[in-house]
Amino acid sequence: xxxxxxxxxxxxxxxxxxxxxxxxxxxxxxxxxxxxxxxxxxxxxxxxxxxxxxxxxxxxxxxxxxxxxxxxxxxxxxxxxxxxxxxxxxxxxxxxxxxxxxxxxxxxxxxxxxx
Amino acid sequence: xxxxxxxxxxxxxxxxxxxxxxxxxxxxxxxxxxxxxxxxxxxxxxxxxxxxxxxxxxxxxxxxxxxxxxxxxxxxxxxxxxxxxxxxxxxxxxxxxxxxxxxxxxxxxxxxxxx
DNA sequence: TAGTTTTGCTATAAAAATAATAGCATTGTG
DNA sequence: CACAATGCTATTATTTTTATAGCAAAACTA
Numbered sequence: 001x002x003x004x005x006x007x008x009x010x011x012x013x014x015x016x017x018x019x020x021x022x023x024x025x026x027x028x029x030x031x032x033x034x035x036x037x038x039x040x041x042x043x044x045x046x047x048x049x050x051x052x053x054x055x056x057x058x059x060x061x062x063x064x065x066x067x068x069x070x071x072x073x074x075x076x077x078x079x080x081x082x083x084x085x086x087x088x089x090x091x092x093x094x095x096x097x098x099x100x101x102x103x104x105x106x107x108x109x110x111x112x113x114x115x
Numbered sequence: 116x117x118x119x120x121x122x123x124x125x126x127x128x129x130x131x132x133x134x135x136x137x138x139x140x141x142x143x144x145x146x147x148x149x150x151x152x153x154x155x156x157x158x159x160x161x162x163x164x165x166x167x168x169x170x171x172x173x174x175x176x177x178x179x180x181x182x183x184x185x186x187x188x189x190x191x192x193x194x195x196x197x198x199x200x201x202x203x204x205x206x207x208x209x210x211x212x213x214x215x216x217x218x219x220x221x222x223x224x225x226x227x228x229x230x
Numbered sequence: 231t232a233g234t235t236t237t238g239c240t241a242t243a244a245a246a247a248t249a250a251t252a253g254c255a256t257t258g259t260g
Numbered sequence: 261c262a263c264a265a266t267g268c269t270a271t272t273a274t275t276t277t278t279a280t281a282g283c284a285a286a287a288c289t290a
Binding site: 061 | 265267269270
């Protein structure tokens with residue numbers, strides 16, 4: 001799949017509106033998970049693989065390439081790590097953590113369709 | 116694919132950590148795009164289809180089911196619309212719009228690998 | 231009230247993405 | 261030098277997603 005970048009056609013926007021490029025990028029399997037994990041510090045390829053539990057090396061590799069091409073992660077001597085842009089994006093993602101935990105979860109209470 | 120809910124096994128977390136369930140849910144094609152679009156007001160099935168440009172009705176339909184099961188969107192007489200939880204989530208997503216536009220896009224300047 | 235649209239969606243088949251698994255070349259270590 | 265860890269590639273099987281057609285029900289319209 002083509003790496004979505006602002007200004008170029010992406011899913012949801014033929015003109016490549018930046019937000020649409022970003023949503024396209026982050027809307028791919030594991031992309032946000034990788035960013036989330038890397039905030040805890042650099043991680044090796046295999047470290048990421050373990051973290052993601054069921055990701056295949058192919059997918060991890062393409063995801064890494066995309067995120068690198070989009071300036072969100074980079075290689076360091078300690079493994080893959082967030083770039084300054086990646087850190088900024090994480091800051092925007094972070095609030096979703098407590099929202100999910102404290103608010104969203106509540107919405108499932110007295111919800112019988114547990115399956 | 117099974118709808119990811121907090122407390123149940125999801126991609127990235129066997130115990131169903133809420134944030135992981137959320138990232139799993141939002142990390143599926145078009146999920147965030149649908150939420151983003153619905154913030155402009157209710158939209159019909161076909162309206163969403165047009166907005167997403169290249170989504171197939173099958174995918175749109177499963178995505179809608181998932182988002183409804185997760186209490187983020189609902190059906191109204193004017194079409195599909197965000198729930199109060201959906202609105203809350205949108206508020207968290209919104210800052211990504213300007214970040215993408217004003218900061219992320221900058222990171223691509225003097226980047227010759229335009230392809 | 232008999233057409234015509236619009237809407238929400240299903241069916242089917244093809245294409246694309248992802249997973250599962252094995253394994254290899256390189257680097258570092260004892 | 262043996263040995264383990266790392267960053268992948270290759271291959272095949274599964275799962276998702278697209279693409280396209282089309283239908284039944286509801287909502288106009290003449």
